[in-house]
Amino acid sequence: MAGIFFRRIFGQYRYYxxxxxxxxxxSLMANLVIDDITDKIGxxxxxxxxxxxxxxxxxxxxxxxxxxxxxxxxxxxxxVLFTPAAIAGIYIFMLFAGISxxxxxxxxxxxxxxxxxxxxxxxxxxxxxxxxxxxxxMVSYIEKRQxxxxxxxIVIFISLIFLIAGILYEAYISPFIIRxxxxxxxxxx
Numbered sequence: 001m002a003g004i005f006f007r008r009i010f011g012q013y014r015y016y017x018x019x020x021x022x023x024x025x026x027s028l029m030a031n032l033v034i035d036d037i038t039d040k041i042g043x044x045x046x047x048x049x050x051x052x053x054x055x056x057x058x059x060x061x062x063x064x065x066x067x068x069x070x071x072x073x074x075x076x077x078x079x080v081l082f083t084p085a086a087i088a089g090i091y092i093f094m095l096f097a098g099i100s101x102x103x104x105x106x107x108x109x110x111x112x113x114x115x116x117x118x119x120x121x122x123x124x125x126x127x128x129x130x131x132x133x134x135x136x137x138m139v140s141y142i143e144k145r146q147x148x149x150x151x152x153x154i155v156i157f158i159s160l161i162f163l164i165a166g167i168l169y170e171a172y173i174s175p176f177i178i179r180x181x182x183x184x185x186x187x188x189x
Contacts, residue, residue: 015094015139022098029099030106052182063171070131070167077135078156081142090139122181127174130166134159 080089104124108116141147141155 015090018091018094019098019101022095022100023102023105024098025095026099026102026104027106028102030103030110052179057175059172062175063167066167066171070163070170074134074160074163078138081138086142090142093135119178119181123174123178126177127166127170130162130169134162134166137162 077089077093080086080093083089105117105120108120110116112119137155137159141151
């Protein structure tokens with residue numbers, strides 16, 4: 001009876017479970033394995049806050065940087081999805097996403113206390129929800145194993161629209177929200 005329950009739960013939520021497991025591993029790495037991680041990463045500390053407050057951002061250059069970075073990740077992800085190792089690649093991708101999230105959340109909390117979680121959420125969640133939709137579309141299509149050219153082109157096109165929307169949000173809207181948040185962080189929490 002318990003085996004059926006766990007098989008059903010793991011079947012429906014397997015990617016979420018892998019991300020959560022990665023987040024736990026990343027948090028343990030940040031807290032137990034890596035010495036002085038807050039100094040080594042240097043993100044979300046006072047120097048980072050001061051740099052964010054004083055930086056003058058060239059929007060066009062930043063957009064090109066984000067576009068190049070995200071398209072490279074997207075193409076690598078697509079190449080993995082259309083190989084026989086697609087499912088294993090998805091699990092590795094999700095595990096890596098969880099580990100990096102766990103590391104960053106732990107570092108944010110170590111540097112800023114509970115405010116760090118709020119800053120982490122504001123910095124990443126809006127555009128990463130859009131990116132997650134693009135990934136979800138591709139993964140759910142590949143899992144059906146009913147691949148034809150017309151449907152593949154449509155799914156790739158729709159996921160590219162979400163990817164570009166996330167890139168535009170990350171390049172143009174997110175920097176202003178982050179700067180505003182750092183200006184008013186003492187009032188947030």
